[in-house]
Amino acid sequence: MSSRTLSRSSSGTSRPPPGGVPALTDSEFELFRKLMYETAGINLSPAKRALVAGRLSKRLRELGHHSFREYFQWISDATPNSAGRVERQLAIDLLTTNETYFFRENNHFDFLRQEILPQWQNRRVRMWSAACSSGEEAYTLAMIMTLDGRCDWEILGTDISTRVVEKARMGVYPMERAEKIPQRYLKACCLKGVGAKAGQFMIDRTIRQKVRFQTGNLMNDQSSLGRFDLVLLRNVLIYFDPEVKRRVVRNVLSRLVPGGWLFVGHAESLNGVVDNIRLVRPSIYRKED
Ligand SMILES: C[S@@+](CC[C@H](N)C(=O)[O-])C[C@H]1O[C@@H](n2cnc3c(N)ncnc32)[C@H](O)[C@@H]1O
CATH class of the missing domain: 1.10.155.10 (Chemotaxis receptor methyltransferase CheR, N-terminal domain)
Known part of the structure; x- marks a missing residue:
């Protein structure tokens, strides 16, 4: 018992x-x-x-x-x-819905590689996977930064659910979850489990060391997290009514540096929610300088 x-x-x-x-x-x-x-x-x-x-x-x-x-x-x-x-x-x-997967909504990651990374060369950058669920989103970012980034980086993942944050910290996933990870990232960034870990894979330790996870409620002030160059706030706004959405987006925007980037889910929009942010492409926003 x-x-x-x-x-x-x-x-x-x-x-x-x-x-x-x-x-x-x-x-x-x-x-x-x-x-x-x-x-x-x-x-x-x-x-x-x-x-x-x-x-x-x-x-x-x-x-x-x-x-x-x-x-x-x-x-x-x-x-x-x-x-x-x-x-x-x-x-x-x-009662939270934690569905997520690696390289979800991949054109965000194409945009990161093609449009943002060239601007970040030789800089130090911070990224935030807000509502990170079990960590796949944050580790997707980390894999891209490891192979394609030419800068010093760190990533924070936060979620209201302690259960998923614990999973994210472990960085161990069932092998089927690797299907969406392109081969070159899989080879360079993941380790196949053996023995008791057979049927699973693990995110490489050097990557896990640069990705931190903690519980956090997007409804609350997030000042203690510092500022970020890129925030992923994806597939969570759909659960909020307009009032809560405005409060959450304001909290998140206050953590973005001027000129910083914000990605929301493909089915989500910030239309009429806040005004100090520019739509660059559908679901991709940039904070005014
Ligand atoms: C559907 S998942 C999205 C995961 C990931 N961002 C993605 O796009 O794959 C939504 C996550 O939002 C989290 N969430 C819901 N309300 C939240 C809040 N108020 N603060 C922080 N996280 C929240 C849930 O626990 C869940 O893990």
Whole structure:
């Protein structure tokens, strides 16, 4: 039994329900919708109800809660370091969507190679993969900088989910994930796992040393991160309503140096969100000098 389960049982609240997990009611869905909106800015539409029930029901079963409301009340425990507080972060992790892959939306990386890297020669640059998920985006950047960059560089990846940030730090992926990595990067930057790591590959240590990961919420002020020459804010704005989107984009833009670059997802746009940024190509922006 895990310590988490133990501490819950010690409060004497419940035993596992005999018939599994009950349905998620409208008012219970509303509790989790509010939690995600207030904490992460994520706008869960009513269509996401099945997703919420599906992703949390395993936790209810494992912890022996009789209803989603009971589970919600437990994770709302405000005491720092309490088991409920730890579980709250896990629930938030479970309700984020972390889909990502190496060399995703590759024309951003073509643009980096062809248009930006020539301007960066012999400079020191910082890049930020904001909403980095399990690290594939940050390591894609790192592979390109390793083989094609002629400058000193460092990369930071941040995400609200502690679970994906831990995965990113490890830099170990199932072999199928390598399919999207062009051969020359794969050969130079990745190591094939053997023994216990068979079927997996690892990002080379010299690269991992230049890529840092930490948890971070884009809703909050990000000044402590310093300034960046390029920010990738891709496939996360779609989860936000206009108000949150404006707040997040302002936070991110304040971290961009004048003349710095911002990439958003191909399905995303900053049209009407902020005005001190110039559209260079669809989904590619540059901060005014
Ligand atoms: C679909 S993934 C995109 C990953 C990567 N940028 C890409 O394009 O492949 C979205 C990520 O945004 C993160 N996220 C959602 N809301 C966030 C917030 N308020 N602050 C930081 N990260 C957030 C999620 O945890 C998730 O890992």
